[in-house]
C-alpha cells in the first residue's frame with residue numbers, strides 16, 4: 001500500500017442517528033475489497049454490545065482501506081469513527097483532529113435533523129473539509145433536491161455536488177470514494193522531521209498491553225523505536241505498529257500523515273492518554289501538538305453492592321475496568337445506610353451508566369448507585385482546603401469559611417428560534433450569560449458559565465428536549481468559584497440517611513428539598529408502618545412527607561386457592577426487591593437515590 005502523503009486521505013463520517021452511517025461504512029469496506037461480502041457482519045464498526053444496543057459509539061475506531069481511483073492511482077483511505085456523546089466531547093475533538101475531512105450523511109427522506117446540524121458544527125470547528133452525502137436514495141420517498149436546499153440554507157454548506165447514494169444498494173458509494181480522494185485535502189507534514197504523533201484513542205488489551213490509535217503528524221514510527229509520551233513523560237519501546245482492515249495487520253512503520261495502531265506493551269492506560277503527543281525519546285521534539293487536556297472525572301457517585309458479599313468482586317471488577325479507562329477513578333467509601341462500597345469518578349452521566357451497566361452485566365454484580373455529585377472545595381476557617389467527592393464528607397458548618405464549586409464554560413449552538421428556551425433553562429440552572437453571536441442566519445452561538453453540578457443533573461436532556469434536539473453543547477472546565485452551598489439531609493423515620501444527602505445552592509435548597517420529599521413519597525413503597533420523610537439543613541426541617549403504612553397483605557387476595565398464582569406473586573415480589581436496600585427498617589429502592597437528578601417537577 002502507498003505511504004505517499006499525496007495518496008493518503010483521513011476522514012470521518014458524521015450523521016444524525018439512523019441516517020445510515022454504519023451501513024455506508026460497511027459498503028465502503030465491501031466495495032474496496034477490505035472485507036469480503038460473506039464475512040460482512042452488519043455494522044462491523046460498532047463493537048461493544050452496549051454501544052450497539054444504545055446506538056452510541058464510545059470508543060473511536062480507525063479502519064484503513066485501499067482504493068484505486070478512476071485516475072488509476074491507489075489511495076490509502078483512513079476512516080475514523082468518532083464517539084457520539086457529550087460526555088466524550090474531548091475524545092471527539094481529538095478524533096476529528098486526526099482527520100482532514102468529513103462526510104456528512106443526510107437521509108434523503110428525513111432531511112437535515114438536529115444531530116446533522118450539531119455534528120456539522122463540530123466538523124466546521126475542527127476545520128474539516130465537508131462532503132455532503134444524501135443517503136437512502138433508493139427509497140420512493142427520497143427527495144434529494146429538497147434535502148440539498150436544506151443543507152445549503154441550514155448549514156451554509158454548498159450542496160450542488162452532494163453525493164447521492166444508497167448504503168442499501170451500494171449506489172453512489174463509488175462516487176463517494178472519488179469525492180473523498182478529490183475533495184478532502186491530503187495530510188500535511190514533514191516526513192524527515194522528528195516524530196510527532198497524536199494519540200486519539202487508547203485501550204488496554206490483556207495480551208499486548210496498552211494499544212493506542214494514532215495519527216502521525218511528522219516523521220515516522222516503527223517497531224523497536226524508543227518513544228516518549230510528552231504529557232506523562234512515559235518512555236517505552238514500540239512493540240508493533242500497523243493498520244486495521246478492520247482486523248489488525250502489522251506494518252513496518254507508520255509514516256507521516258498515516259493513521260494506525262501502536263502496541264506499547266505498557267500495562268497502564270493512564271500512561272497513554274488521549275490527546276497526548278508521541279515523539280522519539282532521543283532527539284525528539286520539544287513542542288507537543290496543541291489541544292492536550294487531562295481527562296478528569298467530573299461526576300462522582302457511590303457504588304454499593306446490594307449484597308455485602310459482593311464487595312471484593314466489585315473491587316476486582318473496578319480494577320479491571322479502570323485498566324482500560326483512565327477517566328475512571330475510585331476509592332473505598334463507607335455509608336451508615338449502605339455499608340461498604342466505593343466512591344467512583346466518571347466523565348459524565350452516560351459514562352457512569354455505561355460503567356454501572358458493565359459491572360452488572362459483565363461481572364454479575366447487583367449494585368446500588370447514590371446520586372451523582374461533583375468535586376467541591378471546602379475552605380476551613382484555619383485556611384486549609386478540603387476536596388469533597390461526597391456530600392457525606394461535608395465538615396461541620398461551623399468550621400467552614402467558604403465553599404467553591406467547579407464551573408464550566410458552555411458553548412451552545414442553536415437555531416435562532418430557540419434562544420429564549422435556552423435562556424430560560426440556563427438561568428434556571430444558575431447559569432451566567434456571557435455572550436451571543438450569530439454565526440450565520442440559521443445558527444446562534446451562546447456562551448454561558450454554568451456550575452458543573454447543575455449540568456450533571458438533566459441539563460443535556462432538557463437542552464435537547466427544549467430545542468427539539470437542535471442544540472449542540474460543548475464545554476470546558478472554567479475553574480472553581482465561591483458559592484453559597486449547603487448540605488441538605490434527608491431523614492427517614494427521623495434518622496438522617498447519609499447516602500441520600502446532597503449539596504445544593506442555598507437559594508434552591510427549599511425547592512429541591514420539597515420536590516425530593518414528594519418524589520420519595522412516590523418511590524418508597526408502603527411498609528408495615530408509617531415512614532416520615534424530611535428534608536433538613538443542619539437541624540432545620542424544610543419539607544416533610546409521609547409514606548402511609550401498608551394496609552393489606554399481597555397474598556390476601558389469593559384466598560389461598562391457586563398455588564401457582566401465589567408462587568408467581570411471591571417471585572414477582574422477590575424480583576422487585578432486587579434493587580431494594582433495607583436502610584434501618586425501611587426498604588428503599590434504587591430510584592430513590594436518583595430522584596435528586598430530576599429537579600423540575
Ligand SMILES: Nc1nc2c(ncn2[C@@H]2O[C@H](COP(=O)(O)OP(=O)(O)OP(=O)(O)O)[C@@H](O)[C@H]2O)c(=O)[nH]1
Nearest residue numbers: 015017018019020021022023055135136166167168
Ligand atoms: N432503504 C435504505 N435503508 C437504509 C439505507 N442505509 C441504511 N438504511 C437503514 O436505515 C437504518 C439505519 O441505518 P444505520 O446504518 O444503522 O444508521 P446509523 O446512522 O449508523 O445509525 P446509528 O449508528 O444508530 O446512528 C437501518 O435500518 C438500515 O438498514 C439506504 O441507503 N436505504
